[in-house]
Amino acid sequence: MRISELSRRSGVPITTIKHYLREGLLPPGRPTAATQADYGDSHLRRLRLIRALIGIRGLSISATRDVLSAVSEHEADTHQVLGLVLGARPVTPTDSDESEEAEDRPGVADADALLSEMGWDVSPHAPAKQIVAETLETLRSLGLDYDWRSLLPYAALAQRTATLDLDQLDDAADTVERAERAVLLTLLLEPALLALRRLAQEDESAKRYGG
């Protein structure tokens, strides 16, 4: 397809596509004339992944280049690719001093206890683990009687949510499309999932306390 069709099918403006080509995010098309090139479905899928990483995950051009290069390197390993595009695993190996410092947070041992109880196989330096640790620290600092065991029923529901999420990647055409869809569904659904909880709370409150 020509660049105009690539733009139409991806929803990405031609000037933006040219910018991604110049920055090396998108590989060049097959030249068909001095100023024309032909693009295939793999360009379309790659372009959609770029749009997801920049427009939805909010990465910079250079961070996107790093992620895409790591994705290309591990393209046969879907698990690695999903971890890379979602930021669950670092694109470059974490500096060991830095990671030791992170392990020192008081809540991390609690987060580890939770992960171990759930039997979850996750990267030891997953940013999400630090967030669980921080939350447990905050709740404790406010004097709430709350520990990692209190989060277990929520973790069980998160596991069912993740199953729904991953089910939606099954019919993707290839790893790149699967990666794009994982970014979109994970990030775009986040505010909606919290909103559904708020709405369900309101309904549950009406049932328990309503007149």
Place this chain on the structure above:
Amino acid sequence: MRISELSRRSGVPITTIKHYLREGLLPPGRPTAATQADYGDSHLRRLRLIRALIGIRGLSISATRDVLSAVSEHEADTHQVLGLVLGARPVTPTDSDESEEAEDRPGVADADALLSEMGWDVSPHAPAKQIVAETLETLRSLGLDYDWRSLLPYAALAQRTATLDLDQLDDAADTVERAERAVLLTLLLEPALLALRRLAQEDESAKRYGG
């Protein structure tokens, strides 16, 4: 108790408590001397709710005053109070023109269809409903085959999450303490619930695609 003990038990500095007293957020204590007053457990609970509204929900002093005044007016109605402190229902009646405009969003009809299918009893202008509507619009604009029915299994899990949430309010001493706990647990758990989903996704990905 004296103000120093109120400060110690609430974790709120004395100067901040004095500021809340001057601003009328916290009712004065019972005077015991020219410069001393006695505070009770109701002051402690009210102070904790103020801290939750300002420090966790991020309300201004004046917005907090409005919420507290509405809470006092409806103190016998736990469902109303929870809606007020969580922002599910407006402190002042919504302007009808504005609400009509909000109803015009294309995703709102879809959000309503979802709420109706779930049988949820929620305020028609709940901010969370707008977020669901926006998400559905965004997913559609990106060309994803996604409608409100796709959110139904997530809504069912949100209902179970909300049951867990509300269960934790049962043993509160009174409506004010219940309101404070609802704010803390709803808002502080939000990043942790999203983080648990990310961790569960990583585990699910390892199970499906891992080597």
